[in-house]
Amino acid sequence: xSLSHGFSAPSYEETLNAKGFVDGSIEPExxxxxxxxxxxxxxxxxxxxxxxxxxxxxNDLLVTRRPAEDEFYKVNAGETLHKGIEAMSRIRWLQGxxxxxxxxxxxxxxxxxFRDFTEEDNDYSGNYLPGVPQHKISVExxxxxxxxxxxxxxxxxxxxxxxxxANTLYSEPYSRLNLKIGFRWSMGSG
Numbered sequence: 001x002s003l004s005h006g007f008s009a010p011s012y013e014e015t016l017n018a019k020g021f022v023d024g025s026i027e028p029e030x031x032x033x034x035x036x037x038x039x040x041x042x043x044x045x046x047x048x049x050x051x052x053x054x055x056x057x058x059n060d061l062l063v064t065r066r067p068a069e070d071e072f073y074k075v076n077a078g079e080t081l082h083k084g085i086e087a088m089s090r091i092r093w094l095q096g097x098x099x100x101x102x103x104x105x106x107x108x109x110x111x112x113x114f115r116d117f118t119e120e121d122n123d124y125s126g127n128y129l130p131g132v133p134q135h136k137i138s139v140e141x142x143x144x145x146x147x148x149x150x151x152x153x154x155x156x157x158x159x160x161x162x163x164x165x166a167n168t169l170y171s172e173p174y175s176r177l178n179l180k181i182g183f184r185w186s187m188g189s190g
Contacts (some may be wrong), residue, residue, distance in 0.1 A: 001036040008061060014074045018067050027076050030152065031058040049089040055084040057115075077165075078117040080129060084110040094143075101143040108136045114165070124165045135159035135171075152180040 007030040017023040020068040037052030043060075060076040088106040112129040128134075136158050144149045158175045 002033070003035075004033045006031060006033070010074065012052050014062055016073060018065075018071050018073045018148040020177045023073070025076075026062070026074060027060040029058055029060050029062060029076075031056055046095070047089070048085070048091075051085070051087040053085050054083070058082065061093060075119065077124075080113065080117070081115050082110070082112045082129075084108065084112075098146045099144065101141065102164040103142075104138070104140040106138040110134055110136075117165070119165075122166065127165060127167045128162045130162045130164055130167075133161040148184040150180075150184065152178075152182075157173040 007028045010026050011020075015022050015024075015026045032063045033054065033056045035052055035054040037049075037050060039050035040185070041048050058080045061072045061080045063077045064072050065075055086106075086108050088104070090105075091103045093101045093103060110132055111134065112132045114124045114127050114129065117124045117127075137156070139155045141151075141153045145151065154177070158174055160170045160173045163171055
């Protein structure tokens with residue numbers, strides 16, 4: 001486990017307002033990070049896993065505002081809470097001279113919310129942070145086959161995510177599958 005505290009000073013660009021002048025009211029982001037995890041190996045190191053849970057409290061998180069198509073500026077968003085779980089496992093299914101294969105599975109659960117964020121007449125407290133999906137899973141399979149041939153498959157699934165601070169607009173969940181088949185050989189001996 002770990003406990004840490006840190007801060008992030010805004011860059012020069014992040015201090016500019018919509019008109020391009022420095023906004024002296026922009027504060028640095030500060031936060032506390034708490035994390036606990038476990039990892040292990042089993043079955044002659046053919047199975048590896050690790051999992052962790054974390055909670056990050058951030059004060060004055062910088063968020064982007066877009067008053068027009070090509071204008072944007074940053075504002076501090078009060079207090080946010082970033083909680084989540086990350087888990088991964090790797091299994092070596094086959095380990096022979098002719099065929100070997102590995103499977104990797106990764107899962108992330110995120111629960112990122114504004115704890116205290118009001119701007120003008122809008123209260124976003126309790127809403128999810130935009131641009132962060134709650135669920136994300138990745139599955140990858142690699143296989144080395146006879147005579148230098150190989151196969152790779154990677155599937156990614158991403159849950160819906162809010163697209164604005166008010167949580168009135170959400171993206172659609174999506175998934176993607178990549179497949180690759182190939183052949184490796186050497187041009188000569190070294």
